[in-house]
Amino acid sequence: MKRNFIKLFFTLCLSPLFLNANVQLIKKENANSNTTLLVIGGIHGDEPGAYFSASILATHYKINSNNLWVVPNLNQQSIQKNTRGIHGDMNRKFALIKNGDKDREIVEEIKKIITQKNVSLVLNLHDGNGFYRKTDKGNIFNPNAWGQTCVIDQCDLNQTQPFGNLNTIAFDVKNKINKRLIEDHHTFDVKNTNTKFDDEAMQHSLTFFAVTHNKPAFAIESSKNLPSLSQKVFYHLLAIEEFMKIMEIDFTREFDLDEKHITELLQMHGNLNINDNISIDLSNSKKSLSFIPIKSESNVFKFSNPLGSVAREDNSFVVYIGNKKVVTLNPQYFKMGQTCAEKFDVIVDGLKVTLNKASDIIVNDDFNIIEQNGYRVNVIGFTSEGLINESGVSIKLKDFDKRFSIDVNSNVYRIEFYKNDEFCHMSKVHFIQDRENE
Incomplete structure (x- = not known):
């Protein structure tokens, strides 16, 4: 089966958008503010709680003070295929990456974003295995698990850094989360990898890159063992909101933060515009649509959902929202009219x-x-x-x-x-x- 990745655009009316060559960066900013939270989702394509959370953050939150930047789908091609990394683990390429590595352009671009002067704190979203516990309580609940953690690389940064007390912030966030657990065993905890001295693999990670450039950085891990995507997203958004409160980022959202409303949001796939002359509502569309009139090449796909993407598979165009295959478009090729009435x-x-x-x-x-x-x-x-x-x-x-x-x-x-x-x-x-x- 022939499968090609297609370049596309994301359009969002309510939030400023800056499209880099390889990284989608959505900026929600206010004047006269240099405090900026950068949230990154999708570094691993098989962790949907991370990138669907970032997408909802970008589309359904209003930022009233200070700034929020969101990269919802850092590793877009891996997200489509629902795999950790089609070119290897992107989160192990931030210390050293080969010139010929297919992830190189994305990694170098997100590095530039992280190190921008007004980025005050970085959150890297993940879904991790199991439920972290400090003592071994079985295959799922143990010290080697990553799920339900706020991960730090070390306790503190430079004392002049306003959010440099990583350990204190992480414990504050986990304590707030633990007051709103869906189930008692969903407990959050802080996991300090002590990366510089104890974890050689993590020395190649995004958060450690940020920390070594004096940028406070945390990884938020919901558990892959949670029973639903909505629960994963719930805990991610709950954690992000606590970080925004610490950073005095005032926000409002269009929904109640609970499983029911998150489930509804996850079913809202948004709109697809093709070549500015076709519009398709993806939330209620059939799984396959035939004889779609488009060009034989150079079609432009625009999504209202930041996780929207298109892949060419054989003679069809397959539309994705995140890792979800939403609709298959079977084309009929036409020349586009240049003198049509508006x-x-x-x-x-x-x-x-x-x-x-x-x-x-x-x-x-x-x-x-x-x-x-x-x-x-x-x-x-x-x-x-x-x-x-x-x-x-x-x-x-x-x-x-x-x-x-x-x-x-x-x-x-x-x-x-x-x-x-x-x-x-x-x-x-x-x-x-x-x-x-x-």
Whole structure:
């Protein structure tokens, strides 16, 4: 199976965004502030609690004072494949990395971000095995486990560093977390690896790189043995919030911090825009969509979700949110129209409205795309005997074959606009009635 990674863009309306060549850095900043928390998720592709937490942090938190920077998906290709590292362990490449290493550009870029002057503290998010305990209590609960820990490389940094008391901060955070445990055995603790003297492998890690450059750094490890992704995300966000409080980063969030609301957020996959003329809601889409009109090459994919990515597999485009395969797009290649109208007219439930290209059409009863000279309209799933152009026709939900719906509820259908056999754009019609009540 041929599988290629495709370059794409992430778009977020509410938060400033800076796209580096290889690292997605989302900045949520306030004027006249130099205190900045840098949160990094996804250094290991098989630790979804880490990168889904960072994604929710980037999209559903408002920062009212000081600054928050988020790198939600540092090792994007490994995230897609749900593996620790397709080119080896990225978290063991910060002391020395070979010129030919395929992770080199990403590692060097995140190093530059970490060492920027206004980065005050670094959090590296992980999911670790087991539940850390200071004494051996079996295969899962033991000193060799990493899960449910706040990890530090040493106790203190330079005394002039405002957040240099690593041990004190870590214990403060773990004590606050332990007041909100979902289950009693989810207890958090502090794990000091004493890296400089006792742990040669950790001397190559991201946090030790930060510490050696006088940047306070911690690893937050939720347990891989927790039963759900929502629980992993809960503990990550709980820890991050405690660090923000210590750093006097005032924040508000759009949800209650509990399992129920986190589960709902994890199901919100956001929107995919293709070539600025196709828009697909990924939260409720079918697992496979066919005959998607795109270019044979150089397609541009834009996601509202920072974990969105696309991989070419054989003749299809597979859309991912994090490590989750969301939808497979089977393409039909067209030349893109260069002189297409920016708006179109449609009669919706008896009222004429003018919409921008690729807009959604919300319908109670019926709709009718008003004819435009030189344009052909193809309403996917609507069967019309002898009609090449399906504009000028009143169409109801009952007229559609639900096999052609975009969504799992069979209420959303594609409307494609063509000019001189070149593709212009795709809109979607949403019927807000249930099919049973049509």
